[in-house]
Amino acid sequence: MEFRGNVIVKGVIECETGLHIGGNKDIFEIGGIDAPVIRDPITKLPYIPGSSLKGRMRFLLEWETGRVNHENGKPHNCSSEEEAKECPVCRVFGISAAENLKVGPTRLIVRDAHPTEGTKKEWEALDTGLLYTEWKKENYIDRITSKADPRDMERVPKGSEFEFEMVYSIYDMGDGGARDVEFFRYLRTAMKLLEDSYLGGSGSRGYGKVKFKDIKVVFRSRDDYMEGRDGEKLGEDMTLDGMGEVVNRLRELVERSGR
Numbered sequence: 001m002e003f004r005g006n007v008i009v010k011g012v013i014e015c016e017t018g019l020h021i022g023g024n025k026d027i028f029e030i031g032g033i034d035a036p037v038i039r040d041p042i043t044k045l046p047y048i049p050g051s052s053l054k055g056r057m058r059f060l061l062e063w064e065t066g067r068v069n070h071e072n073g074k075p076h077n078c079s080s081e082e083e084a085k086e087c088p089v090c091r092v093f094g095i096s097a098a099e100n101l102k103v104g105p106t107r108l109i110v111r112d113a114h115p116t117e118g119t120k121k122e123w124e125a126l127d128t129g130l131l132y133t134e135w136k137k138e139n140y141i142d143r144i145t146s147k148a149d150p151r152d153m154e155r156v157p158k159g160s161e162f163e164f165e166m167v168y169s170i171y172d173m174g175d176g177g178a179r180d181v182e183f184f185r186y187l188r189t190a191m192k193l194l195e196d197s198y199l200g201g202s203g204s205r206g207y208g209k210v211k212f213k214d215i216k217v218v219f220r221s222r223d224d225y226m227e228g229r230d231g232e233k234l235g236e237d238m239t240l241d242g243m244g245e246v247v248n249r250l251r252e253l254v255e256r257s258g259r
């Protein structure tokens with residue numbers, strides 16, 4: 001198995017509705033809110049953890065590819081090496097370490113997404129009594145007692161933007177890296193599924209509708225790393241639709257990187 005390079009996908013996540021990714025109430029108790037959002041412990045700014053983004057995309061791709069584990073509700077994991085190699089969920093999003101299958105490193109890294117400068121300014125101007133956020137009272141029903149359980153949900157306001165970065169690695173597993181190039185499309189599929197679903201909590205109440213925009217894709221080959229180069233731009237200012245068009249150029253560059 002040989003490393004061929006990384007595809008770096010960057011851009012902006014726009015919240016088309018309020019976003020609630022739960023934080024730790026004990027640490028982030030602000031104004032006695034019942035359900036606080038997760039914040040950076042240093043800056044106190046809300047952010048989107050890479051693990052939330054990746055976990056949600058993995059889950060949606062499990063459904064899309066018919067790999068949901070209905071028996072125990074645990075995340076899908078292929079049980080054999082042969083299976084896992086051809087499985088976009090395991091190959092791209094990773095497999096639990098306990099399974100110990102030789103499909104190579106998890107192809108996808110998703111970094112934490114932090115607010116853009118513009119969004120930080122907008123948050124600073126908010127007058128909601130909370131720091132950088134807003135809140136809404138949501139009425140939950142206790143499933144056991146059927147009693148109303150109103151909760152103050154803290155959320156990142158609609159229109160907020162976060163800068164995201166994902167790194168997709170390409171390995172030659174005796175195929176010149178062709179399989180990983182082909183499986184790159186599942187990243188876009190998962191992003192598209194996320195746009196039509198939701199991120200974070202209370203999705204059924206309309207929270208967490210997000211959109212990927214200003215997408216920029218760069219391929220940085222093994223040689224680029226050796227020479228300290230930035231790599232080749234495959235596209236910029238794209239939407240998810242445009243992201244599909246970079247695959248042919250990516251295939252060329254990966255083939256060239258093996259020579």
Ligand SMILES: [Zn+2]
Pocket residue numbers: 067076077078083084087088089090091
């Ligand atoms: Zn699998």
